Amino acid sequence: MLIGVPKEIKIQESRVGLTPASVKELTLRGHPVLVERNAGAAIGLSDAMYAASGATIVDTAREIFERAEMIVKVKEPQPQECALLRAGQILYTYLHLAPDPAQTQALVESGAVCIAYETITGPNGGLPLLAPMSEVAGRMAVQAGAAHLEKSKGGMGLLLGGVPGVAPGHVAIIGAGVVGTNALQIAVGMGARVTVLDKNVDRLRQLDLVFGNRVQTMYSNAHTIEEAVLDADLVIGGVLVPGAAAPRLVTRQMVAKMKAGAVVVDVAIDQGGCFETSRPTTHEHPTFVVDGVVHYCVANMPGAVARTSTFALNNATIAHAVALADKGWSKALQGNPHLKNGLNVCQGKVTYEAVARDLGYDYVPPDTLLA
Ligand SMILES: NC(=O)C1=CN([C@@H]2O[C@H](COP(=O)(O)OP(=O)(O)OC[C@H]3O[C@@H](n4cnc5c(N)ncnc54)[C@H](O)[C@@H]3O)[C@@H](O)[C@H]2O)C=CC1
Numbered sequence: 001m002l003i004g005v006p007k008e009i010k011i012q013e014s015r016v017g018l019t020p021a022s023v024k025e026l027t028l029r030g031h032p033v034l035v036e037r038n039a040g041a042a043i044g045l046s047d048a049m050y051a052a053s054g055a056t057i058v059d060t061a062r063e064i065f066e067r068a069e070m071i072v073k074v075k076e077p078q079p080q081e082c083a084l085l086r087a088g089q090i091l092y093t094y095l096h097l098a099p100d101p102a103q104t105q106a107l108v109e110s111g112a113v114c115i116a117y118e119t120i121t122g123p124n125g126g127l128p129l130l131a132p133m134s135e136v137a138g139r140m141a142v143q144a145g146a147a148h149l150e151k152s153k154g155g156m157g158l159l160l161g162g163v164p165g166v167a168p169g170h171v172a173i174i175g176a177g178v179v180g181t182n183a184l185q186i187a188v189g190m191g192a193r194v195t196v197l198d199k200n201v202d203r204l205r206q207l208d209l210v211f212g213n214r215v216q217t218m219y220s221n222a223h224t225i226e227e228a229v230l231d232a233d234l235v236i237g238g239v240l241v242p243g244a245a246a247p248r249l250v251t252r253q254m255v256a257k258m259k260a261g262a263v264v265v266d267v268a269i270d271q272g273g274c275f276e277t278s279r280p281t282t283h284e285h286p287t288f289v290v291d292g293v294v295h296y297c298v299a300n301m302p303g304a305v306a307r308t309s310t311f312a313l314n315n316a317t318i319a320h321a322v323a324l325a326d327k328g329w330s331k332a333l334q335g336n337p338h339l340k341n342g343l344n345v346c347q348g349k350v351t352y353e354a355v356a357r358d359l360g361y362d363y364v365p366p367d368t369l370l371a
């Protein structure tokens, strides 16, 4: 199968869909790979490294989209990329469709076979192709939050870990999944006081066993969320209902009552965000202020540490890329129910139930499209 890797074009996005090592996995199995010139140059992955792994370097994304049978990317296709997709072509990347009707419409119209990293499941549960980026974003969330608590960034002028004789800041983390757990690790490491909320009590139990009295665990409901958010200096949103738009758990009224100069980092923004006041921002302009509260809502946080993120992502994506290339999409999906859960749009149909429900499409089960 001919595979294509265009250079990412989202603002300040330097990750790349395949590393040279991943390219080699594919070329060694007889699958030719086209890589756009300079696709990995910004993170030290040169065209020469790709060529040494057997890739052919091509000058334009247009040529890659025209020729490749499978496109491997990182971020959701931007409008000019959607316009280049072809019927029957495989698109293997993050999509985050539920909060993005325009992209969904474009993918439906393309007729392409669109497999979303973020809804592929794992044999032990969880979302193994989302997890590495959630690890990155969860760790970064505390870093970003701490930086924006500084006066020069609009915050209240608070050092998260405190100093001897002065109390540390309070970090409230909503969602105790991969983002939440990684944020918690860093916040505890920095010496902050930490509260973590989730609806999944088993998850809270596990964190309690590991972190003991260094974190306070709370069952998540409207009451506990309000209590935690109003007392917090930094609130991190990391909730997820897989594939669906994020629940708006922190209301505009709660934000209005937060401390002046507090910071919220809405990691769940790529699924629409869990603060009513959130809207997506970019690494170029990462924050805005509502009612005196600094909002950091960057939808591609791992793009800021693109080198680490690219290697971590490829560790999780390459096995399915190889299966898709070896078997073709239909056989690969028939042979693996977890990969099948990644199919969001296929040949003009919406094949992921939560996306169909949130955006008002008819849901077509993937099995009806597998030959
Ligand atoms: N902005 C960015 O750059 C990035 C964003 N993300 C996003 O972060 C979000 C979280 O991802 P993961 O941690 O991997 O998901 P996860 O599935 O590991 O964890 C989500 C947690 O949210 C909890 N949850 C669901 N409803 C809740 C509620 N009402 N109250 C409290 N907790 C609730 C679940 O029980 C689960 O423990 C996703 O939307 C993901 O796409 C991930 C990576 C990068």
Ligand SMILES: CC(=O)C(=O)O
Pocket: 094, 096, 118, 130, 133, 134, 270, 299, 300, 301, 302, 303
């Ligand atoms: C998960 C995601 O959206 C990202 O890594 O940008």
Ligand SMILES: [Mg+2]
Pocket: 270, 299, 300, 301
């Ligand atoms: Mg994102």
